[in-house]
Amino acid sequence: MLSDEIYQQLAALVGDKKITREATELSYWGKDSTSLIANAAAIIFPQNIEQLQAVVQLANREKIALVPSAGRTGLSGGAVAAQGELVVSLRDMNSIKQFNAVDRTVVCEAGVITADLQAYAEQQGLYYPVDFASSGSSLIGGNISTNAGGIKVLKYGMTRQWVAGLKVVTGAGDILDMNKSLLKNNTGYDLQQLLIGAEGTLGFIAEATMRLTRSPENLTVLLLAVPSLSALLQVLAHFQAGMELTAFEFFSEQALQKVTTQLQLQRPCDEVGQYYTLIEFEAKDEAIVDQAMALFEQCLEQGIALDGVMSQSQAQYQSLWRLREEISSVLAQWQPFKHDLSVPPSQQGEFLLEVEKIISELAPQYQVIWYGHIGDGNVHLNILKPDELNKTDFDLSCKLLSEEIFKHLASYQGSVSAEHGIGLLKKDYLHYSRSDLEIALMKGIKQQFDPNGIMNPGKIFS
Amino acid sequence: MLSDEIYQQLAALVGDKKITREATELSYWGKDSTSLIANAAAIIFPQNIEQLQAVVQLANREKIALVPSAGRTGLSGGAVAAQGELVVSLRDMNSIKQFNAVDRTVVCEAGVITADLQAYAEQQGLYYPVDFASSGSSLIGGNISTNAGGIKVLKYGMTRQWVAGLKVVTGAGDILDMNKSLLKNNTGYDLQQLLIGAEGTLGFIAEATMRLTRSPENLTVLLLAVPSLSALLQVLAHFQAGMELTAFEFFSEQALQKVTTQLQLQRPCDEVGQYYTLIEFEAKDEAIVDQAMALFEQCLEQGIALDGVMSQSQAQYQSLWRLREEISSVLAQWQPFKHDLSVPPSQQGEFLLEVEKIISELAPQYQVIWYGHIGDGNVHLNILKPDELNKTDFDLSCKLLSEEIFKHLASYQGSVSAEHGIGLLKKDYLHYSRSDLEIALMKGIKQQFDPNGIMNPGKIFS
Numbered sequence: 035m036l037s038d039e040i041y042q043q044l045a046a047l048v049g050d051k052k053i054t055r056e057a058t059e060l061s062y063w064g065k066d067s068t069s070l071i072a073n074a075a076a077i078i079f080p081q082n083i084e085q086l087q088a089v090v091q092l093a094n095r096e097k098i099a100l101v102p103s104a105g106r107t108g109l110s111g112g113a114v115a116a117q118g119e120l121v122v123s124l125r126d127m128n129s130i131k132q133f134n135a136v137d138r139t140v141v142c143e144a145g146v147i148t149a150d151l152q153a154y155a156e157q158q159g160l161y162y163p164v165d166f167a168s169s170g171s172s173l174i175g176g177n178i179s180t181n182a183g184g185i186k187v188l189k190y191g192m193t194r195q196w197v198a199g200l201k202v203v204t205g206a207g208d209i210l211d212m213n214k215s216l217l218k219n220n221t222g223y224d225l226q227q228l229l230i231g232a233e234g235t236l237g238f239i240a241e242a243t244m245r246l247t248r249s250p251e252n253l254t255v256l257l258l259a260v261p262s263l264s265a266l267l268q269v270l271a272h273f274q275a276g277m278e279l280t281a282f283e284f285f286s287e288q289a290l291q292k293v294t295t296q297l298q299l300q301r302p303c304d305e306v307g308q309y310y311t312l313i314e315f316e317a318k319d320e321a322i323v324d325q326a327m328a329l330f331e332q333c334l335e336q337g338i339a340l341d342g343v344m345s346q347s348q349a350q351y352q353s354l355w356r357l358r359e360e361i362s363s364v365l366a367q368w369q370p371f372k373h374d375l376s377v378p379p380s381q382q383g384e385f386l387l388e389v390e391k392i393i394s395e396l397a398p399q400y401q402v403i404w405y406g407h408i409g410d411g412n413v414h415l416n417i418l419k420p421d422e423l424n425k426t427d428f429d430l431s432c433k434l435l436s437e438e439i440f441k442h443l444a445s446y447q448g449s450v451s452a453e454h455g456i457g458l459l460k461k462d463y464l465h466y467s468r469s470d471l472e473i474a475l476m477k478g479i480k481q482q483f484d485p486n487g488i489m490n491p492g493k494i495f496s
Numbered sequence: 497m498l499s500d501e502i503y504q505q506l507a508a509l510v511g512d513k514k515i516t517r518e519a520t521e522l523s524y525w526g527k528d529s530t531s532l533i534a535n536a537a538a539i540i541f542p543q544n545i546e547q548l549q550a551v552v553q554l555a556n557r558e559k560i561a562l563v564p565s566a567g568r569t570g571l572s573g574g575a576v577a578a579q580g581e582l583v584v585s586l587r588d589m590n591s592i593k594q595f596n597a598v599d600r601t602v603v604c605e606a607g608v609i610t611a612d613l614q615a616y617a618e619q620q621g622l623y624y625p626v627d628f629a630s631s632g633s634s635l636i637g638g639n640i641s642t643n644a645g646g647i648k649v650l651k652y653g654m655t656r657q658w659v660a661g662l663k664v665v666t667g668a669g670d671i672l673d674m675n676k677s678l679l680k681n682n683t684g685y686d687l688q689q690l691l692i693g694a695e696g697t698l699g700f701i702a703e704a705t706m707r708l709t710r711s712p713e714n715l716t717v718l719l720l721a722v723p724s725l726s727a728l729l730q731v732l733a734h735f736q737a738g739m740e741l742t743a744f745e746f747f748s749e750q751a752l753q754k755v756t757t758q759l760q761l762q763r764p765c766d767e768v769g770q771y772y773t774l775i776e777f778e779a780k781d782e783a784i785v786d787q788a789m790a791l792f793e794q795c796l797e798q799g800i801a802l803d804g805v806m807s808q809s810q811a812q813y814q815s816l817w818r819l820r821e822e823i824s825s826v827l828a829q830w831q832p833f834k835h836d837l838s839v840p841p842s843q844q845g846e847f848l849l850e851v852e853k854i855i856s857e858l859a860p861q862y863q864v865i866w867y868g869h870i871g872d873g874n875v876h877l878n879i880l881k882p883d884e885l886n887k888t889d890f891d892l893s894c895k896l897l898s899e900e901i902f903k904h905l906a907s908y909q910g911s912v913s914a915e916h917g918i919g920l921l922k923k924d925y926l927h928y929s930r931s932d933l934e935i936a937l938m939k940g941i942k943q944q945f946d947p948n949g950i951m952n953p954g955k956i957f958s
Contacts (some may be wrong), residue, residue, distance in 0.1 A: 475687060
């Protein structure tokens with residue numbers, strides 16, 4: 035833990051009001067959206083990159099472990115201070131600093147809220163396309179550190195693709211100013227790619243130049259009820275061959291039931307499917323809408339879709355999306371054990387059926403809820419805790435299940451964390467997706483950026 | 497140089513016919529498209545990744561410096577064996593191994609020729625969009641090692657964006673099998689990004705999983721003559737705001753004159769501009785063609801275009817592109833001093849005028865030819881050697897000029913090598929685009945992958 039003397043030195047760097055060790059603050063700021071327990075020594079809120087650098091330099095001198103903290107919406111414990119670390123919150127470094135209309139770039143401090151960047155882009159007649167349920171509270175610095183994905187990856191890619199430049203305070207306390215918005219810059223190793231997705235283990239993202247793009251026109255969503263997983267994948271192939279999509283999401287009948295019941299929402303269509311798809315596209319003109327309708331009708335004729343509805347207004351578009359976006363928060367009351375898996379899209383059908391088989395054989399009493407970004411190979415597996423089971427026993431049995439699931443995942447060369455990162459919760463599974471050699475190289479690289487090992491120690495790997 | 501004993505050990509790994517030290521072979525295989533002189537000890541042609549790994553392991557034991565060699569079309573000396581190195585050519589590892597229609601991926605060995613991958617994609621009804629003048633001889637492994645760009649970056653990005661997985665033999669002789677075609681994989685540092693653009697200093701690209709995409713429909717090109725650089729940039733802004741483009745290239749009247757004269761081609765339009773643009777788009781339907789015509793006419797009315805022609809056939813499309821693509825080879829007879837520069841697109845106008853001013857003040861006798869990918873901020877500067885000057889004196893004076901140009905470039909935070917890489921020729925200029933800290937981190941990273949420093953030593957940095 036932190037001595038009083040060091041606490042005072044830190045307070046001198048940022049001002050008394052920008053550091054705290056009050057117990058309720060520690061437990062609030064010391065954790066993310068997982069159920070892990072915070073054990074933070076103090077929380078500090080630097081106001082600018084100079085203060086941030088001074089904190090990191092002091093931490094190097096005094097060998098203080100730091101946990102970078104952004105919107106704390108993570109699901110793998112990457113921002114949890116579990117071992118008495120100093121939490122460094124980027125919350126107050128939240129200005130949008132420079133917009134360039136020709137280059138379509140904007141410089142953001144790390145603490146800018148995702149939704150604020152989206153709104154800013156819209157004011158400029160442009161679009162920031164990385165979007166997900168927690169966009170109202172997640173921060174850009176956290177998005178970059180976890181290479182956030184979300185619901186539009188199919189068309190727009192991950193956060194990685196939207197970073198044009200990064201200003202970082204490395205673990206050694208140096209400022210690294212990379213790329214500066216160039217589209218083309220083949221001058222040695224592309225170091226900024228290492229920081230993207232490093233979960234704060236190499237340094238702090240202080241500032242980022244983000245790319246913006248053309249606003250999509252008249253986004254429209256088609257919800258289809260489908261009879262089976264194989265039908266779902268056929269619908270995906272049929273639509274991908276037939277038109278350009280901006281999103282292709284799915285969820286199960288069980289997920290729909292829980293969301294409509296809990297939130298007292300109407301079911302979207304008459305027929306009951308095993309799964310539902312949300313197919314989003316830009317309805318730029320009538321021809322595109324006709325094409326979507328034709329594809330939908332072909333799916334009905336082939337029996338791979340049972341029913342469906344296309345949004346006719348912005349309100350209907352929002353309410354159809356709500357059925358998908360509320361799933362995660364509605365499921366929270368069942369304290370689900372979550373996995374965020376990906377396999378190559380062509381392997382999904384086989385893989386999902388295998389996972390269901392494993393669970394139904396080893397734990398037939400557990401309810402499984404699937405949803406996610408099936409268009410890009412990424413599914414969210416949620417195993418609900420039965421009421422009669424306590425959380426510890428449930429988690430323990432799910433960990434045993436996980437090992438079985440991951441053995442199969444590894445045979446498909448899949449990812450144990452498609453978009454949520456490794457943090458603390460997925461560390462034991464990292465070896466299913468990355469080889470010993472890769473992990474050894476990561477450790478060697480960390481040593482270059484963070485020689486004293488003060489940056490988020492114990493996250494990703496030990 | 498290589499002892500007879502080691503030469504025999506190498507021959508035992510690949511077979512007598514797959515290694516040579518015959519003088520003409522050494523000078524042919526020991527260099528790339530620069531005028532640097534080869535000084536290679538031997539050339540070896542591994543037939544598969546096992547042989548490649550065995551060569552690297554032997555090189556580690558015996559401390560033999562290796563130069564990875566692909567299509568040898570590089571313009572920075574990255575594949576030149578200048579210090580008695582062993583050249584390892586990937587030429588014979590050239591199979592296209594696996595195609596997956598659902599994932600739209602194809603596994604290529606490093607020696608697959610770019611044009612062969614493009615043709616293979618076309619046979620599958622798909623498209624490999626990275627394209628440039630040397631696509632007929634460049635190899636995929638080389639494209640990845642230099643993160644090749646080219647004429648379609650505006651829409652499709654660089655090679656980096658099309659790599660879904662990489663199999664590498666590291667400098668330490670280990671096999672690193674990364675990502676395996678996943679679209680989403682947030683499991684620690686994205687190591688494959690380091691290998692992309694590393695110019696063979698970390699290891700050998702042995703095999704890559706490349707993404708393919710939808711084939712563009714009816715590509716059409718609009719060539720415009722424009723009166724000035726500022727008009728050119730206004731035309732770019734006007735078209736970018738008005739429609740989706742697949743390419744936006746430019747070249748100067750001097751470039752056009754040299755190409756039409758040397759190759760006895762017709763000028764594309766009556767009016768003489770200071771610059772010409774090639775604006776490419778998908779003419780999917782009549783409305784898009786009308787839109788392009790309307791934008792063109794608006795440019796004429798505003799006086800920012802003087803004249804123009806739109807391709808009406810595949811043959812005309814090809815012949816208009818030829819005016820741009822032949823520039824580099826036509827200029828070769830003037831032994832030009834070349835730079836491959838980028839600044840943020842919004843800074844191009846000011847920057848180009850400054851460079852012209854520097855040259856006209858310091859070397860008014862030199863003819864300057866501009867062309868390149870102005871749509872993405874990347875211009876190729878060619879300074880022609882006057883006949884009366886010998887090459888050594890010319891190069892020396894151009895190096896002095898370069899320092900002046902790069903001081904200005906650095907003030908725009910530009911890149912000293914937008915797409916050609918650093919190799920040997922741009923090493924002295926690296927510090928204009930990358931900080932001492934970045935270069936130190938690169939060296940530390942190289943140490944992790946290549947502890948004995950055998951991989952392409954002296955390239956990028958010393």
